[in-house]
Every structure is written in C-alpha cells, then in structure tokens.
Amino acid sequence: MKLIDNWKQAWKLKSVQVGALSAFFYALMYAAFELLWLFGSNFPQFWAAVPQEIKELLPHSWVLWLGFLNNILSVISRLKYQPELHDVNQFVTITAGHSNSDPGAVNGKYKEAELVRQFRNAVAHYLAAAGLTYKTDGAGTINLPLTNAIALAKGASIAIEFHMNASTNSQANGIETIALPKDKILAQKLSKAVADVFGSRLRGQNGWIDQSESARGRLGFINAGGLIVELGFISNATELATFHSKYWSAAKAVAQVIIEHEKALT
Numbered sequence: 001m002k003l004i005d006n007w008k009q010a011w012k013l014k015s016v017q018v019g020a021l022s023a024f025f026y027a028l029m030y031a032a033f034e035l036l037w038l039f040g041s042n043f044p045q046f047w048a049a050v051p052q053e054i055k056e057l058l059p060h061s062w063v064l065w066l067g068f069l070n071n072i073l074s075v076i077s078r079l080k081y082q083p084e085l086h087d088v089n090q091f092v093t094i095t096a097g098h099s100n101s102d103p104g105a106v107n108g109k110y111k112e113a114e115l116v117r118q119f120r121n122a123v124a125h126y127l128a129a130a131g132l133t134y135k136t137d138g139a140g141t142i143n144l145p146l147t148n149a150i151a152l153a154k155g156a157s158i159a160i161e162f163h164m165n166a167s168t169n170s171q172a173n174g175i176e177t178i179a180l181p182k183d184k185i186l187a188q189k190l191s192k193a194v195a196d197v198f199g200s201r202l203r204g205q206n207g208w209i210d211q212s213e214s215a216r217g218r219l220g221f222i223n224a225g226g227l228i229v230e231l232g233f234i235s236n237a238t239e240l241a242t243f244h245s246k247y248w249s250a251a252k253a254v255a256q257v258i259i260e261h262e263k264a265l266t
C-alpha cells in the first residue's frame with residue numbers, strides 16, 4: 001500500500017484526529033461494556049443495580065467493535081495515497097499589484113508596479129522549479145489590472161499579491177502581509193520569509209495586519225480570499241536598495257512558504 005507523502009505528519013490532519021479519537025472512544029466503551037458484563041455475572045447484587053436499558057445493550061457490544069473498525073479504516077483510507085484526489089485542480093495564484101497602466105507608488109525612476117512584477121516573476125520561477133501549478137497576472141513585463149488578479153484568485157489554494165508600501169515619512173519601514181484572520185499564520189510566515197532575507201522588521205502582529213485594520217480598508221483581493229504582501233517601503237531609500245539587491249532570495253523564501261503550504265494540503 002502506498003501512503004500519502006506526508007503520512008508522518010498525518011496527526012495534523014483533522015480527519016485523522018477525529019477518526020483516531022472516535023476509534024479510541026469506541027474501544028473505551030467496548031471495554032466498559034465488557035467490564036460491566038464481567039462484574040454483572042460475578043456479583044448478582046451489582047447486577048441488580050444495573051438499569052434494564054443498559055442490560056439490554058450489553059449483548060450488542062459487538063456494534064461498538066464495528067464503530068471502532070470503521071474509524072480505523074477511515075484513518076487508513078485517509079493515509080492511503082489516492083491518485084484521483086491528488087493535485088486535481090489545485091493551484092496557487094501569485095499576482096503583482098497595480099498594472100501596466102497604474103504604476104502604484106513611485107520613488108524617482110522606480111515604480112511599485114514594475115518592482116512587484118519582478119518579484120512575482122521570481123516567485124513564479126521557484127514555483128515552476130518545484131513543479132507547482134500556478135496562475136499569474138501576466139508574465140515578463142505584463143502586469144494585468146486588479147480585476148484580473150481577483151478573477152485569478154478564485155479557486156486558488158493560496159492567492160498572493162505583491163505590493164510595496166509608501167509613506168511621506170522616508171524612515172517608515174518594515175514588512176507586512178494583509179489578510180483575513182483565518183490566514184494569520186500564513187501571513188506571518190510570508191512576512192517573516194521576506195523580512196529575514198531583507199533584514200527588515202515585521203509590522204503589525206508579527207507581520208500580519210488584519211484586513212479590517214488596514215489603512216486601505218476592505219480590499220477586493222483579500223475579500224476574494226487573497227493575501228497582500230507588502231515587500232517594504234519604496235519611499236525608504238534603504239529598503240528600496242535592499243529590495244534591488246536581494247529580491248531573488250526573498251522570492252525564493254516566499255516560494256518555499258507557498259510550497260510547504262501546498263504540500264500540507266495534499
């Protein structure tokens with residue numbers, strides 16, 4: 001029997017936890033029934049105290065065995081590799097913020113829309129190398145508008161859009177990922193991946209900004225299930241220089257977070 005790739009981490013799967021716990025309780029119930037039976041046949045006084053409904057149940061203890069077996073089988077079937085369930089329709093969406101016609105934030109000759117599409121391309125390179133299926137809002141110098149990004153986010157197991165922050169305060173700095181509370185952990189991992197490479201600090205709650213607390217309010221991409229990674233401040237000369245020198249390494253780290261997330265889903 002071929003097991004799923006990550007069977008050693010199977011205890012993390014909800015279906016395995018529920019199945020194992022349920023099997024355990026069935027076994028426990030069975031043991032309790034057997035004990036009652038044993039006691040009852042040896043101590044008539046004790047037996048007299050057992051309610052009639054319970055007495056009637058005891059000969060049916062084999063039903064508990066069925067429950068136990070059923071749960072064990074469900075755990076085994078979850079651990080078994082099922083080609084028909086594998087990778088079917090699973091894809092990642094990565095998009096670049098803004099578009100070819102909307103530059104986003106600008107610092108001198110640098111435009112946010114151009115920097116983040118370079119980053120998108122670099123992440124795509126590593127996802128392709130890992131054999132992941134992914135969708136992007138264009139390749140090379142193409143950066144399609146937000147409406148396309150939102151459409152691409154639909155049905156994706158993760159959808160990530162890259163942006164850069166900007167502030168009138170040239171010292172403003174740090175990495176953040178804006179996401180719904182359900183994606184908090186993933187958002188924190190993404191921010192940390194970038195911050196570790198860039199040597200930047202994390203903004204928000206360890207890199208996560210709840211969408212409802214974001215200055216931008218409700219963002220269409222996040223409502224479509226996406227996460228927005230802000231790769232530092234384009235308005236900060238140091239962060240801009242760091243981005244240029246290290247974005248390939250940061251993209252590789254981001255791709256690694258995505259790859260691990262995808263592996264955990266299969």
Ligand SMILES: [Zn+2]
Nearest residue numbers: 097104163164
């Ligand atoms: Zn932006």
